[in-house]
Amino acid sequence: MARVIVMSEEQAPLPSEGASGYLTIDLAALARNYAKLSSILAPARAGAVVKADAYGLGAGRVAPALYRAGCRHFFVAQFAEAVRLRPLLAADAQVFVLNGLQPGNEGPCAEGGIIPVLNSLEQWRSWRATAKRLNRRLPAVLQFDTGMSRLGVSPEERGTLAVELAGKGNVEVLFIMSHLASADELDSDQNDDQLAQMQRIAEELPGLEICFANSGGILLGTSYHGVLARPGIALYGGTPTTPGANQMEAVVRLDVAVVQTRTVPAGAKVGYSGTHIADSETRLATIAAGYADGLPRSLSGRGAVYYRGTRLPIVGRVSMDSITVNITALPEGTLRLGSLVEVLGLHQTLEDVARDAGTISYEILTSLGDRYHRQYR
Numbered sequence: 001m002a003r004v005i006v007m008s009e010e011q012a013p014l015p016s017e018g019a020s021g022y023l024t025i026d027l028a029a030l031a032r033n034y035a036k037l038s039s040i041l042a043p044a045r046a047g048a049v050v051k052a053d054a055y056g057l058g059a060g061r062v063a064p065a066l067y068r069a070g071c072r073h074f075f076v077a078q079f080a081e082a083v084r085l086r087p088l089l090a091a092d093a094q095v096f097v098l099n100g101l102q103p104g105n106e107g108p109c110a111e112g113g114i115i116p117v118l119n120s121l122e123q124w125r126s127w128r129a130t131a132k133r134l135n136r137r138l139p140a141v142l143q144f145d146t147g148m149s150r151l152g153v154s155p156e157e158r159g160t161l162a163v164e165l166a167g168k169g170n171v172e173v174l175f176i177m178s179h180l181a182s183a184d185e186l187d188s189d190q191n192d193d194q195l196a197q198m199q200r201i202a203e204e205l206p207g208l209e210i211c212f213a214n215s216g217g218i219l220l221g222t223s224y225h226g227v228l229a230r231p232g233i234a235l236y237g238g239t240p241t242t243p244g245a246n247q248m249e250a251v252v253r254l255d256v257a258v259v260q261t262r263t264v265p266a267g268a269k270v271g272y273s274g275t276h277i278a279d280s281e282t283r284l285a286t287i288a289a290g291y292a293d294g295l296p297r298s299l300s301g302r303g304a305v306y307y308r309g310t311r312l313p314i315v316g317r318v319s320m321d322s323i324t325v326n327i328t329a330l331p332e333g334t335l336r337l338g339s340l341v342e343v344l345g346l347h348q349t350l351e352d353v354a355r356d357a358g359t360i361s362y363e364i365l366t367s368l369g370d371r372y373h374r375q376y377r
């Protein structure tokens with residue numbers, strides 16, 4: 001039976017299917033975030049990082065929405081992600097694999113129209129050999145390690161690569177890139193160091209343009225913009241800099257259903273190991289999401305959910321499938337079986353939950369489980 005649940009006083013009602021939780025992804029807000037980043041970057045362009053299923057929000061819906069918003073450069077981490085994404089986008093969109101070219105993927109990558117980010121001399125040579133074997137011109141991006149020691153051509157390999165690049169080959173290098181390690185810290189010296197490295201590399205390889213900034217990098221200023229940026233978290237409503245006021249619009253909202261309420265006397269133990277003991281008569285609600293749904297166990301006894309702006313503190317341990325919250329602050333009878341409480345939304349941001357859980361918004365987003373009913377707007 002179709003029922004309508006008012007998700008908050010400020011929002012239009014959404015249809016309910018009796019799900020345990022509702023993950024609402026606002027594709028219009030996503031598009032506005034893309035437009036905002038694009039205007040900060042202009043005349044440089046904004047690509048989009050849609051790895052890890054678009055940070056857990058569903059690359060199959062997110063990437064086409066970003067394409068409609070004007071995005072043409074899509075970055076994933078893994079080859080398999082690119083294979084899934086490629087057919088969902090028009091031919092003028094480019095799909096890049098950040099983790100590089102793994103042995104065995106060369107042929108499928110070339111045939112599938114997927115663009116590898118080449119992270120070493122070995123990968124460059126293997127892609128050049130593939131182009132030769134297929135007698136085709138193949139596009140690629142070159143990534144350089146400028147101080148993160150994670151991915152990219154090392155300083156030692158740069159000289160040899162420059163020599164080989166100058167030789168005639170069938171690989172078309174679209175741009176050079178690197179990744180910032182401390183872009184979330186506005187005044188970290190590491191940003192200046194990496195920028196200086198990147199500029200030196202660009203001088204060594206004349207004619208190649210730069211793709212450098214992630215979300216945080218975009219806010220570091222125009223010297224970091226190159227021709228193309230690679231925002232991820234900012235598109236999805238996260239704060240790229242810490243601490244910092246968030247200029248982006250929230251894209252995700254998470255509402256979870258109450259599955260039981262009860263009143264317990266002073267002295268009652270709550271949850272696994274009885275880590276919480278009620279100090280007075282307390283009204284409790286058990287809500288239908290736990291660490292299997294991406295609400296970290298580190299929220300045990302910390303953090304809260306909200307009901308129409310009222311904070312309902314988490315009490316006791318976070319279980320696999322549920323969390324118990326103290327609802328004494330609400331008038332009796334306010335919450336019933338099936339009522340929805342807000343985990344992410346108007347009153348609690350991704351950053352709030354991440355802070356309470358001792359992690360970052362990226363981890364919260366990418367962990368949100370698949371047991372929620374997902375709805376796109």
Ligand SMILES: *Cc1c(COP(=O)(O)O)cnc(C)c1O
Binds near residue numbers: 051179231232234
């Ligand atoms: C994940 C990633 C990004 C996006 O970073 P955000 O901080 O989410 O904007 C950009 N570039 C590379 C290489 C990445 O791995």
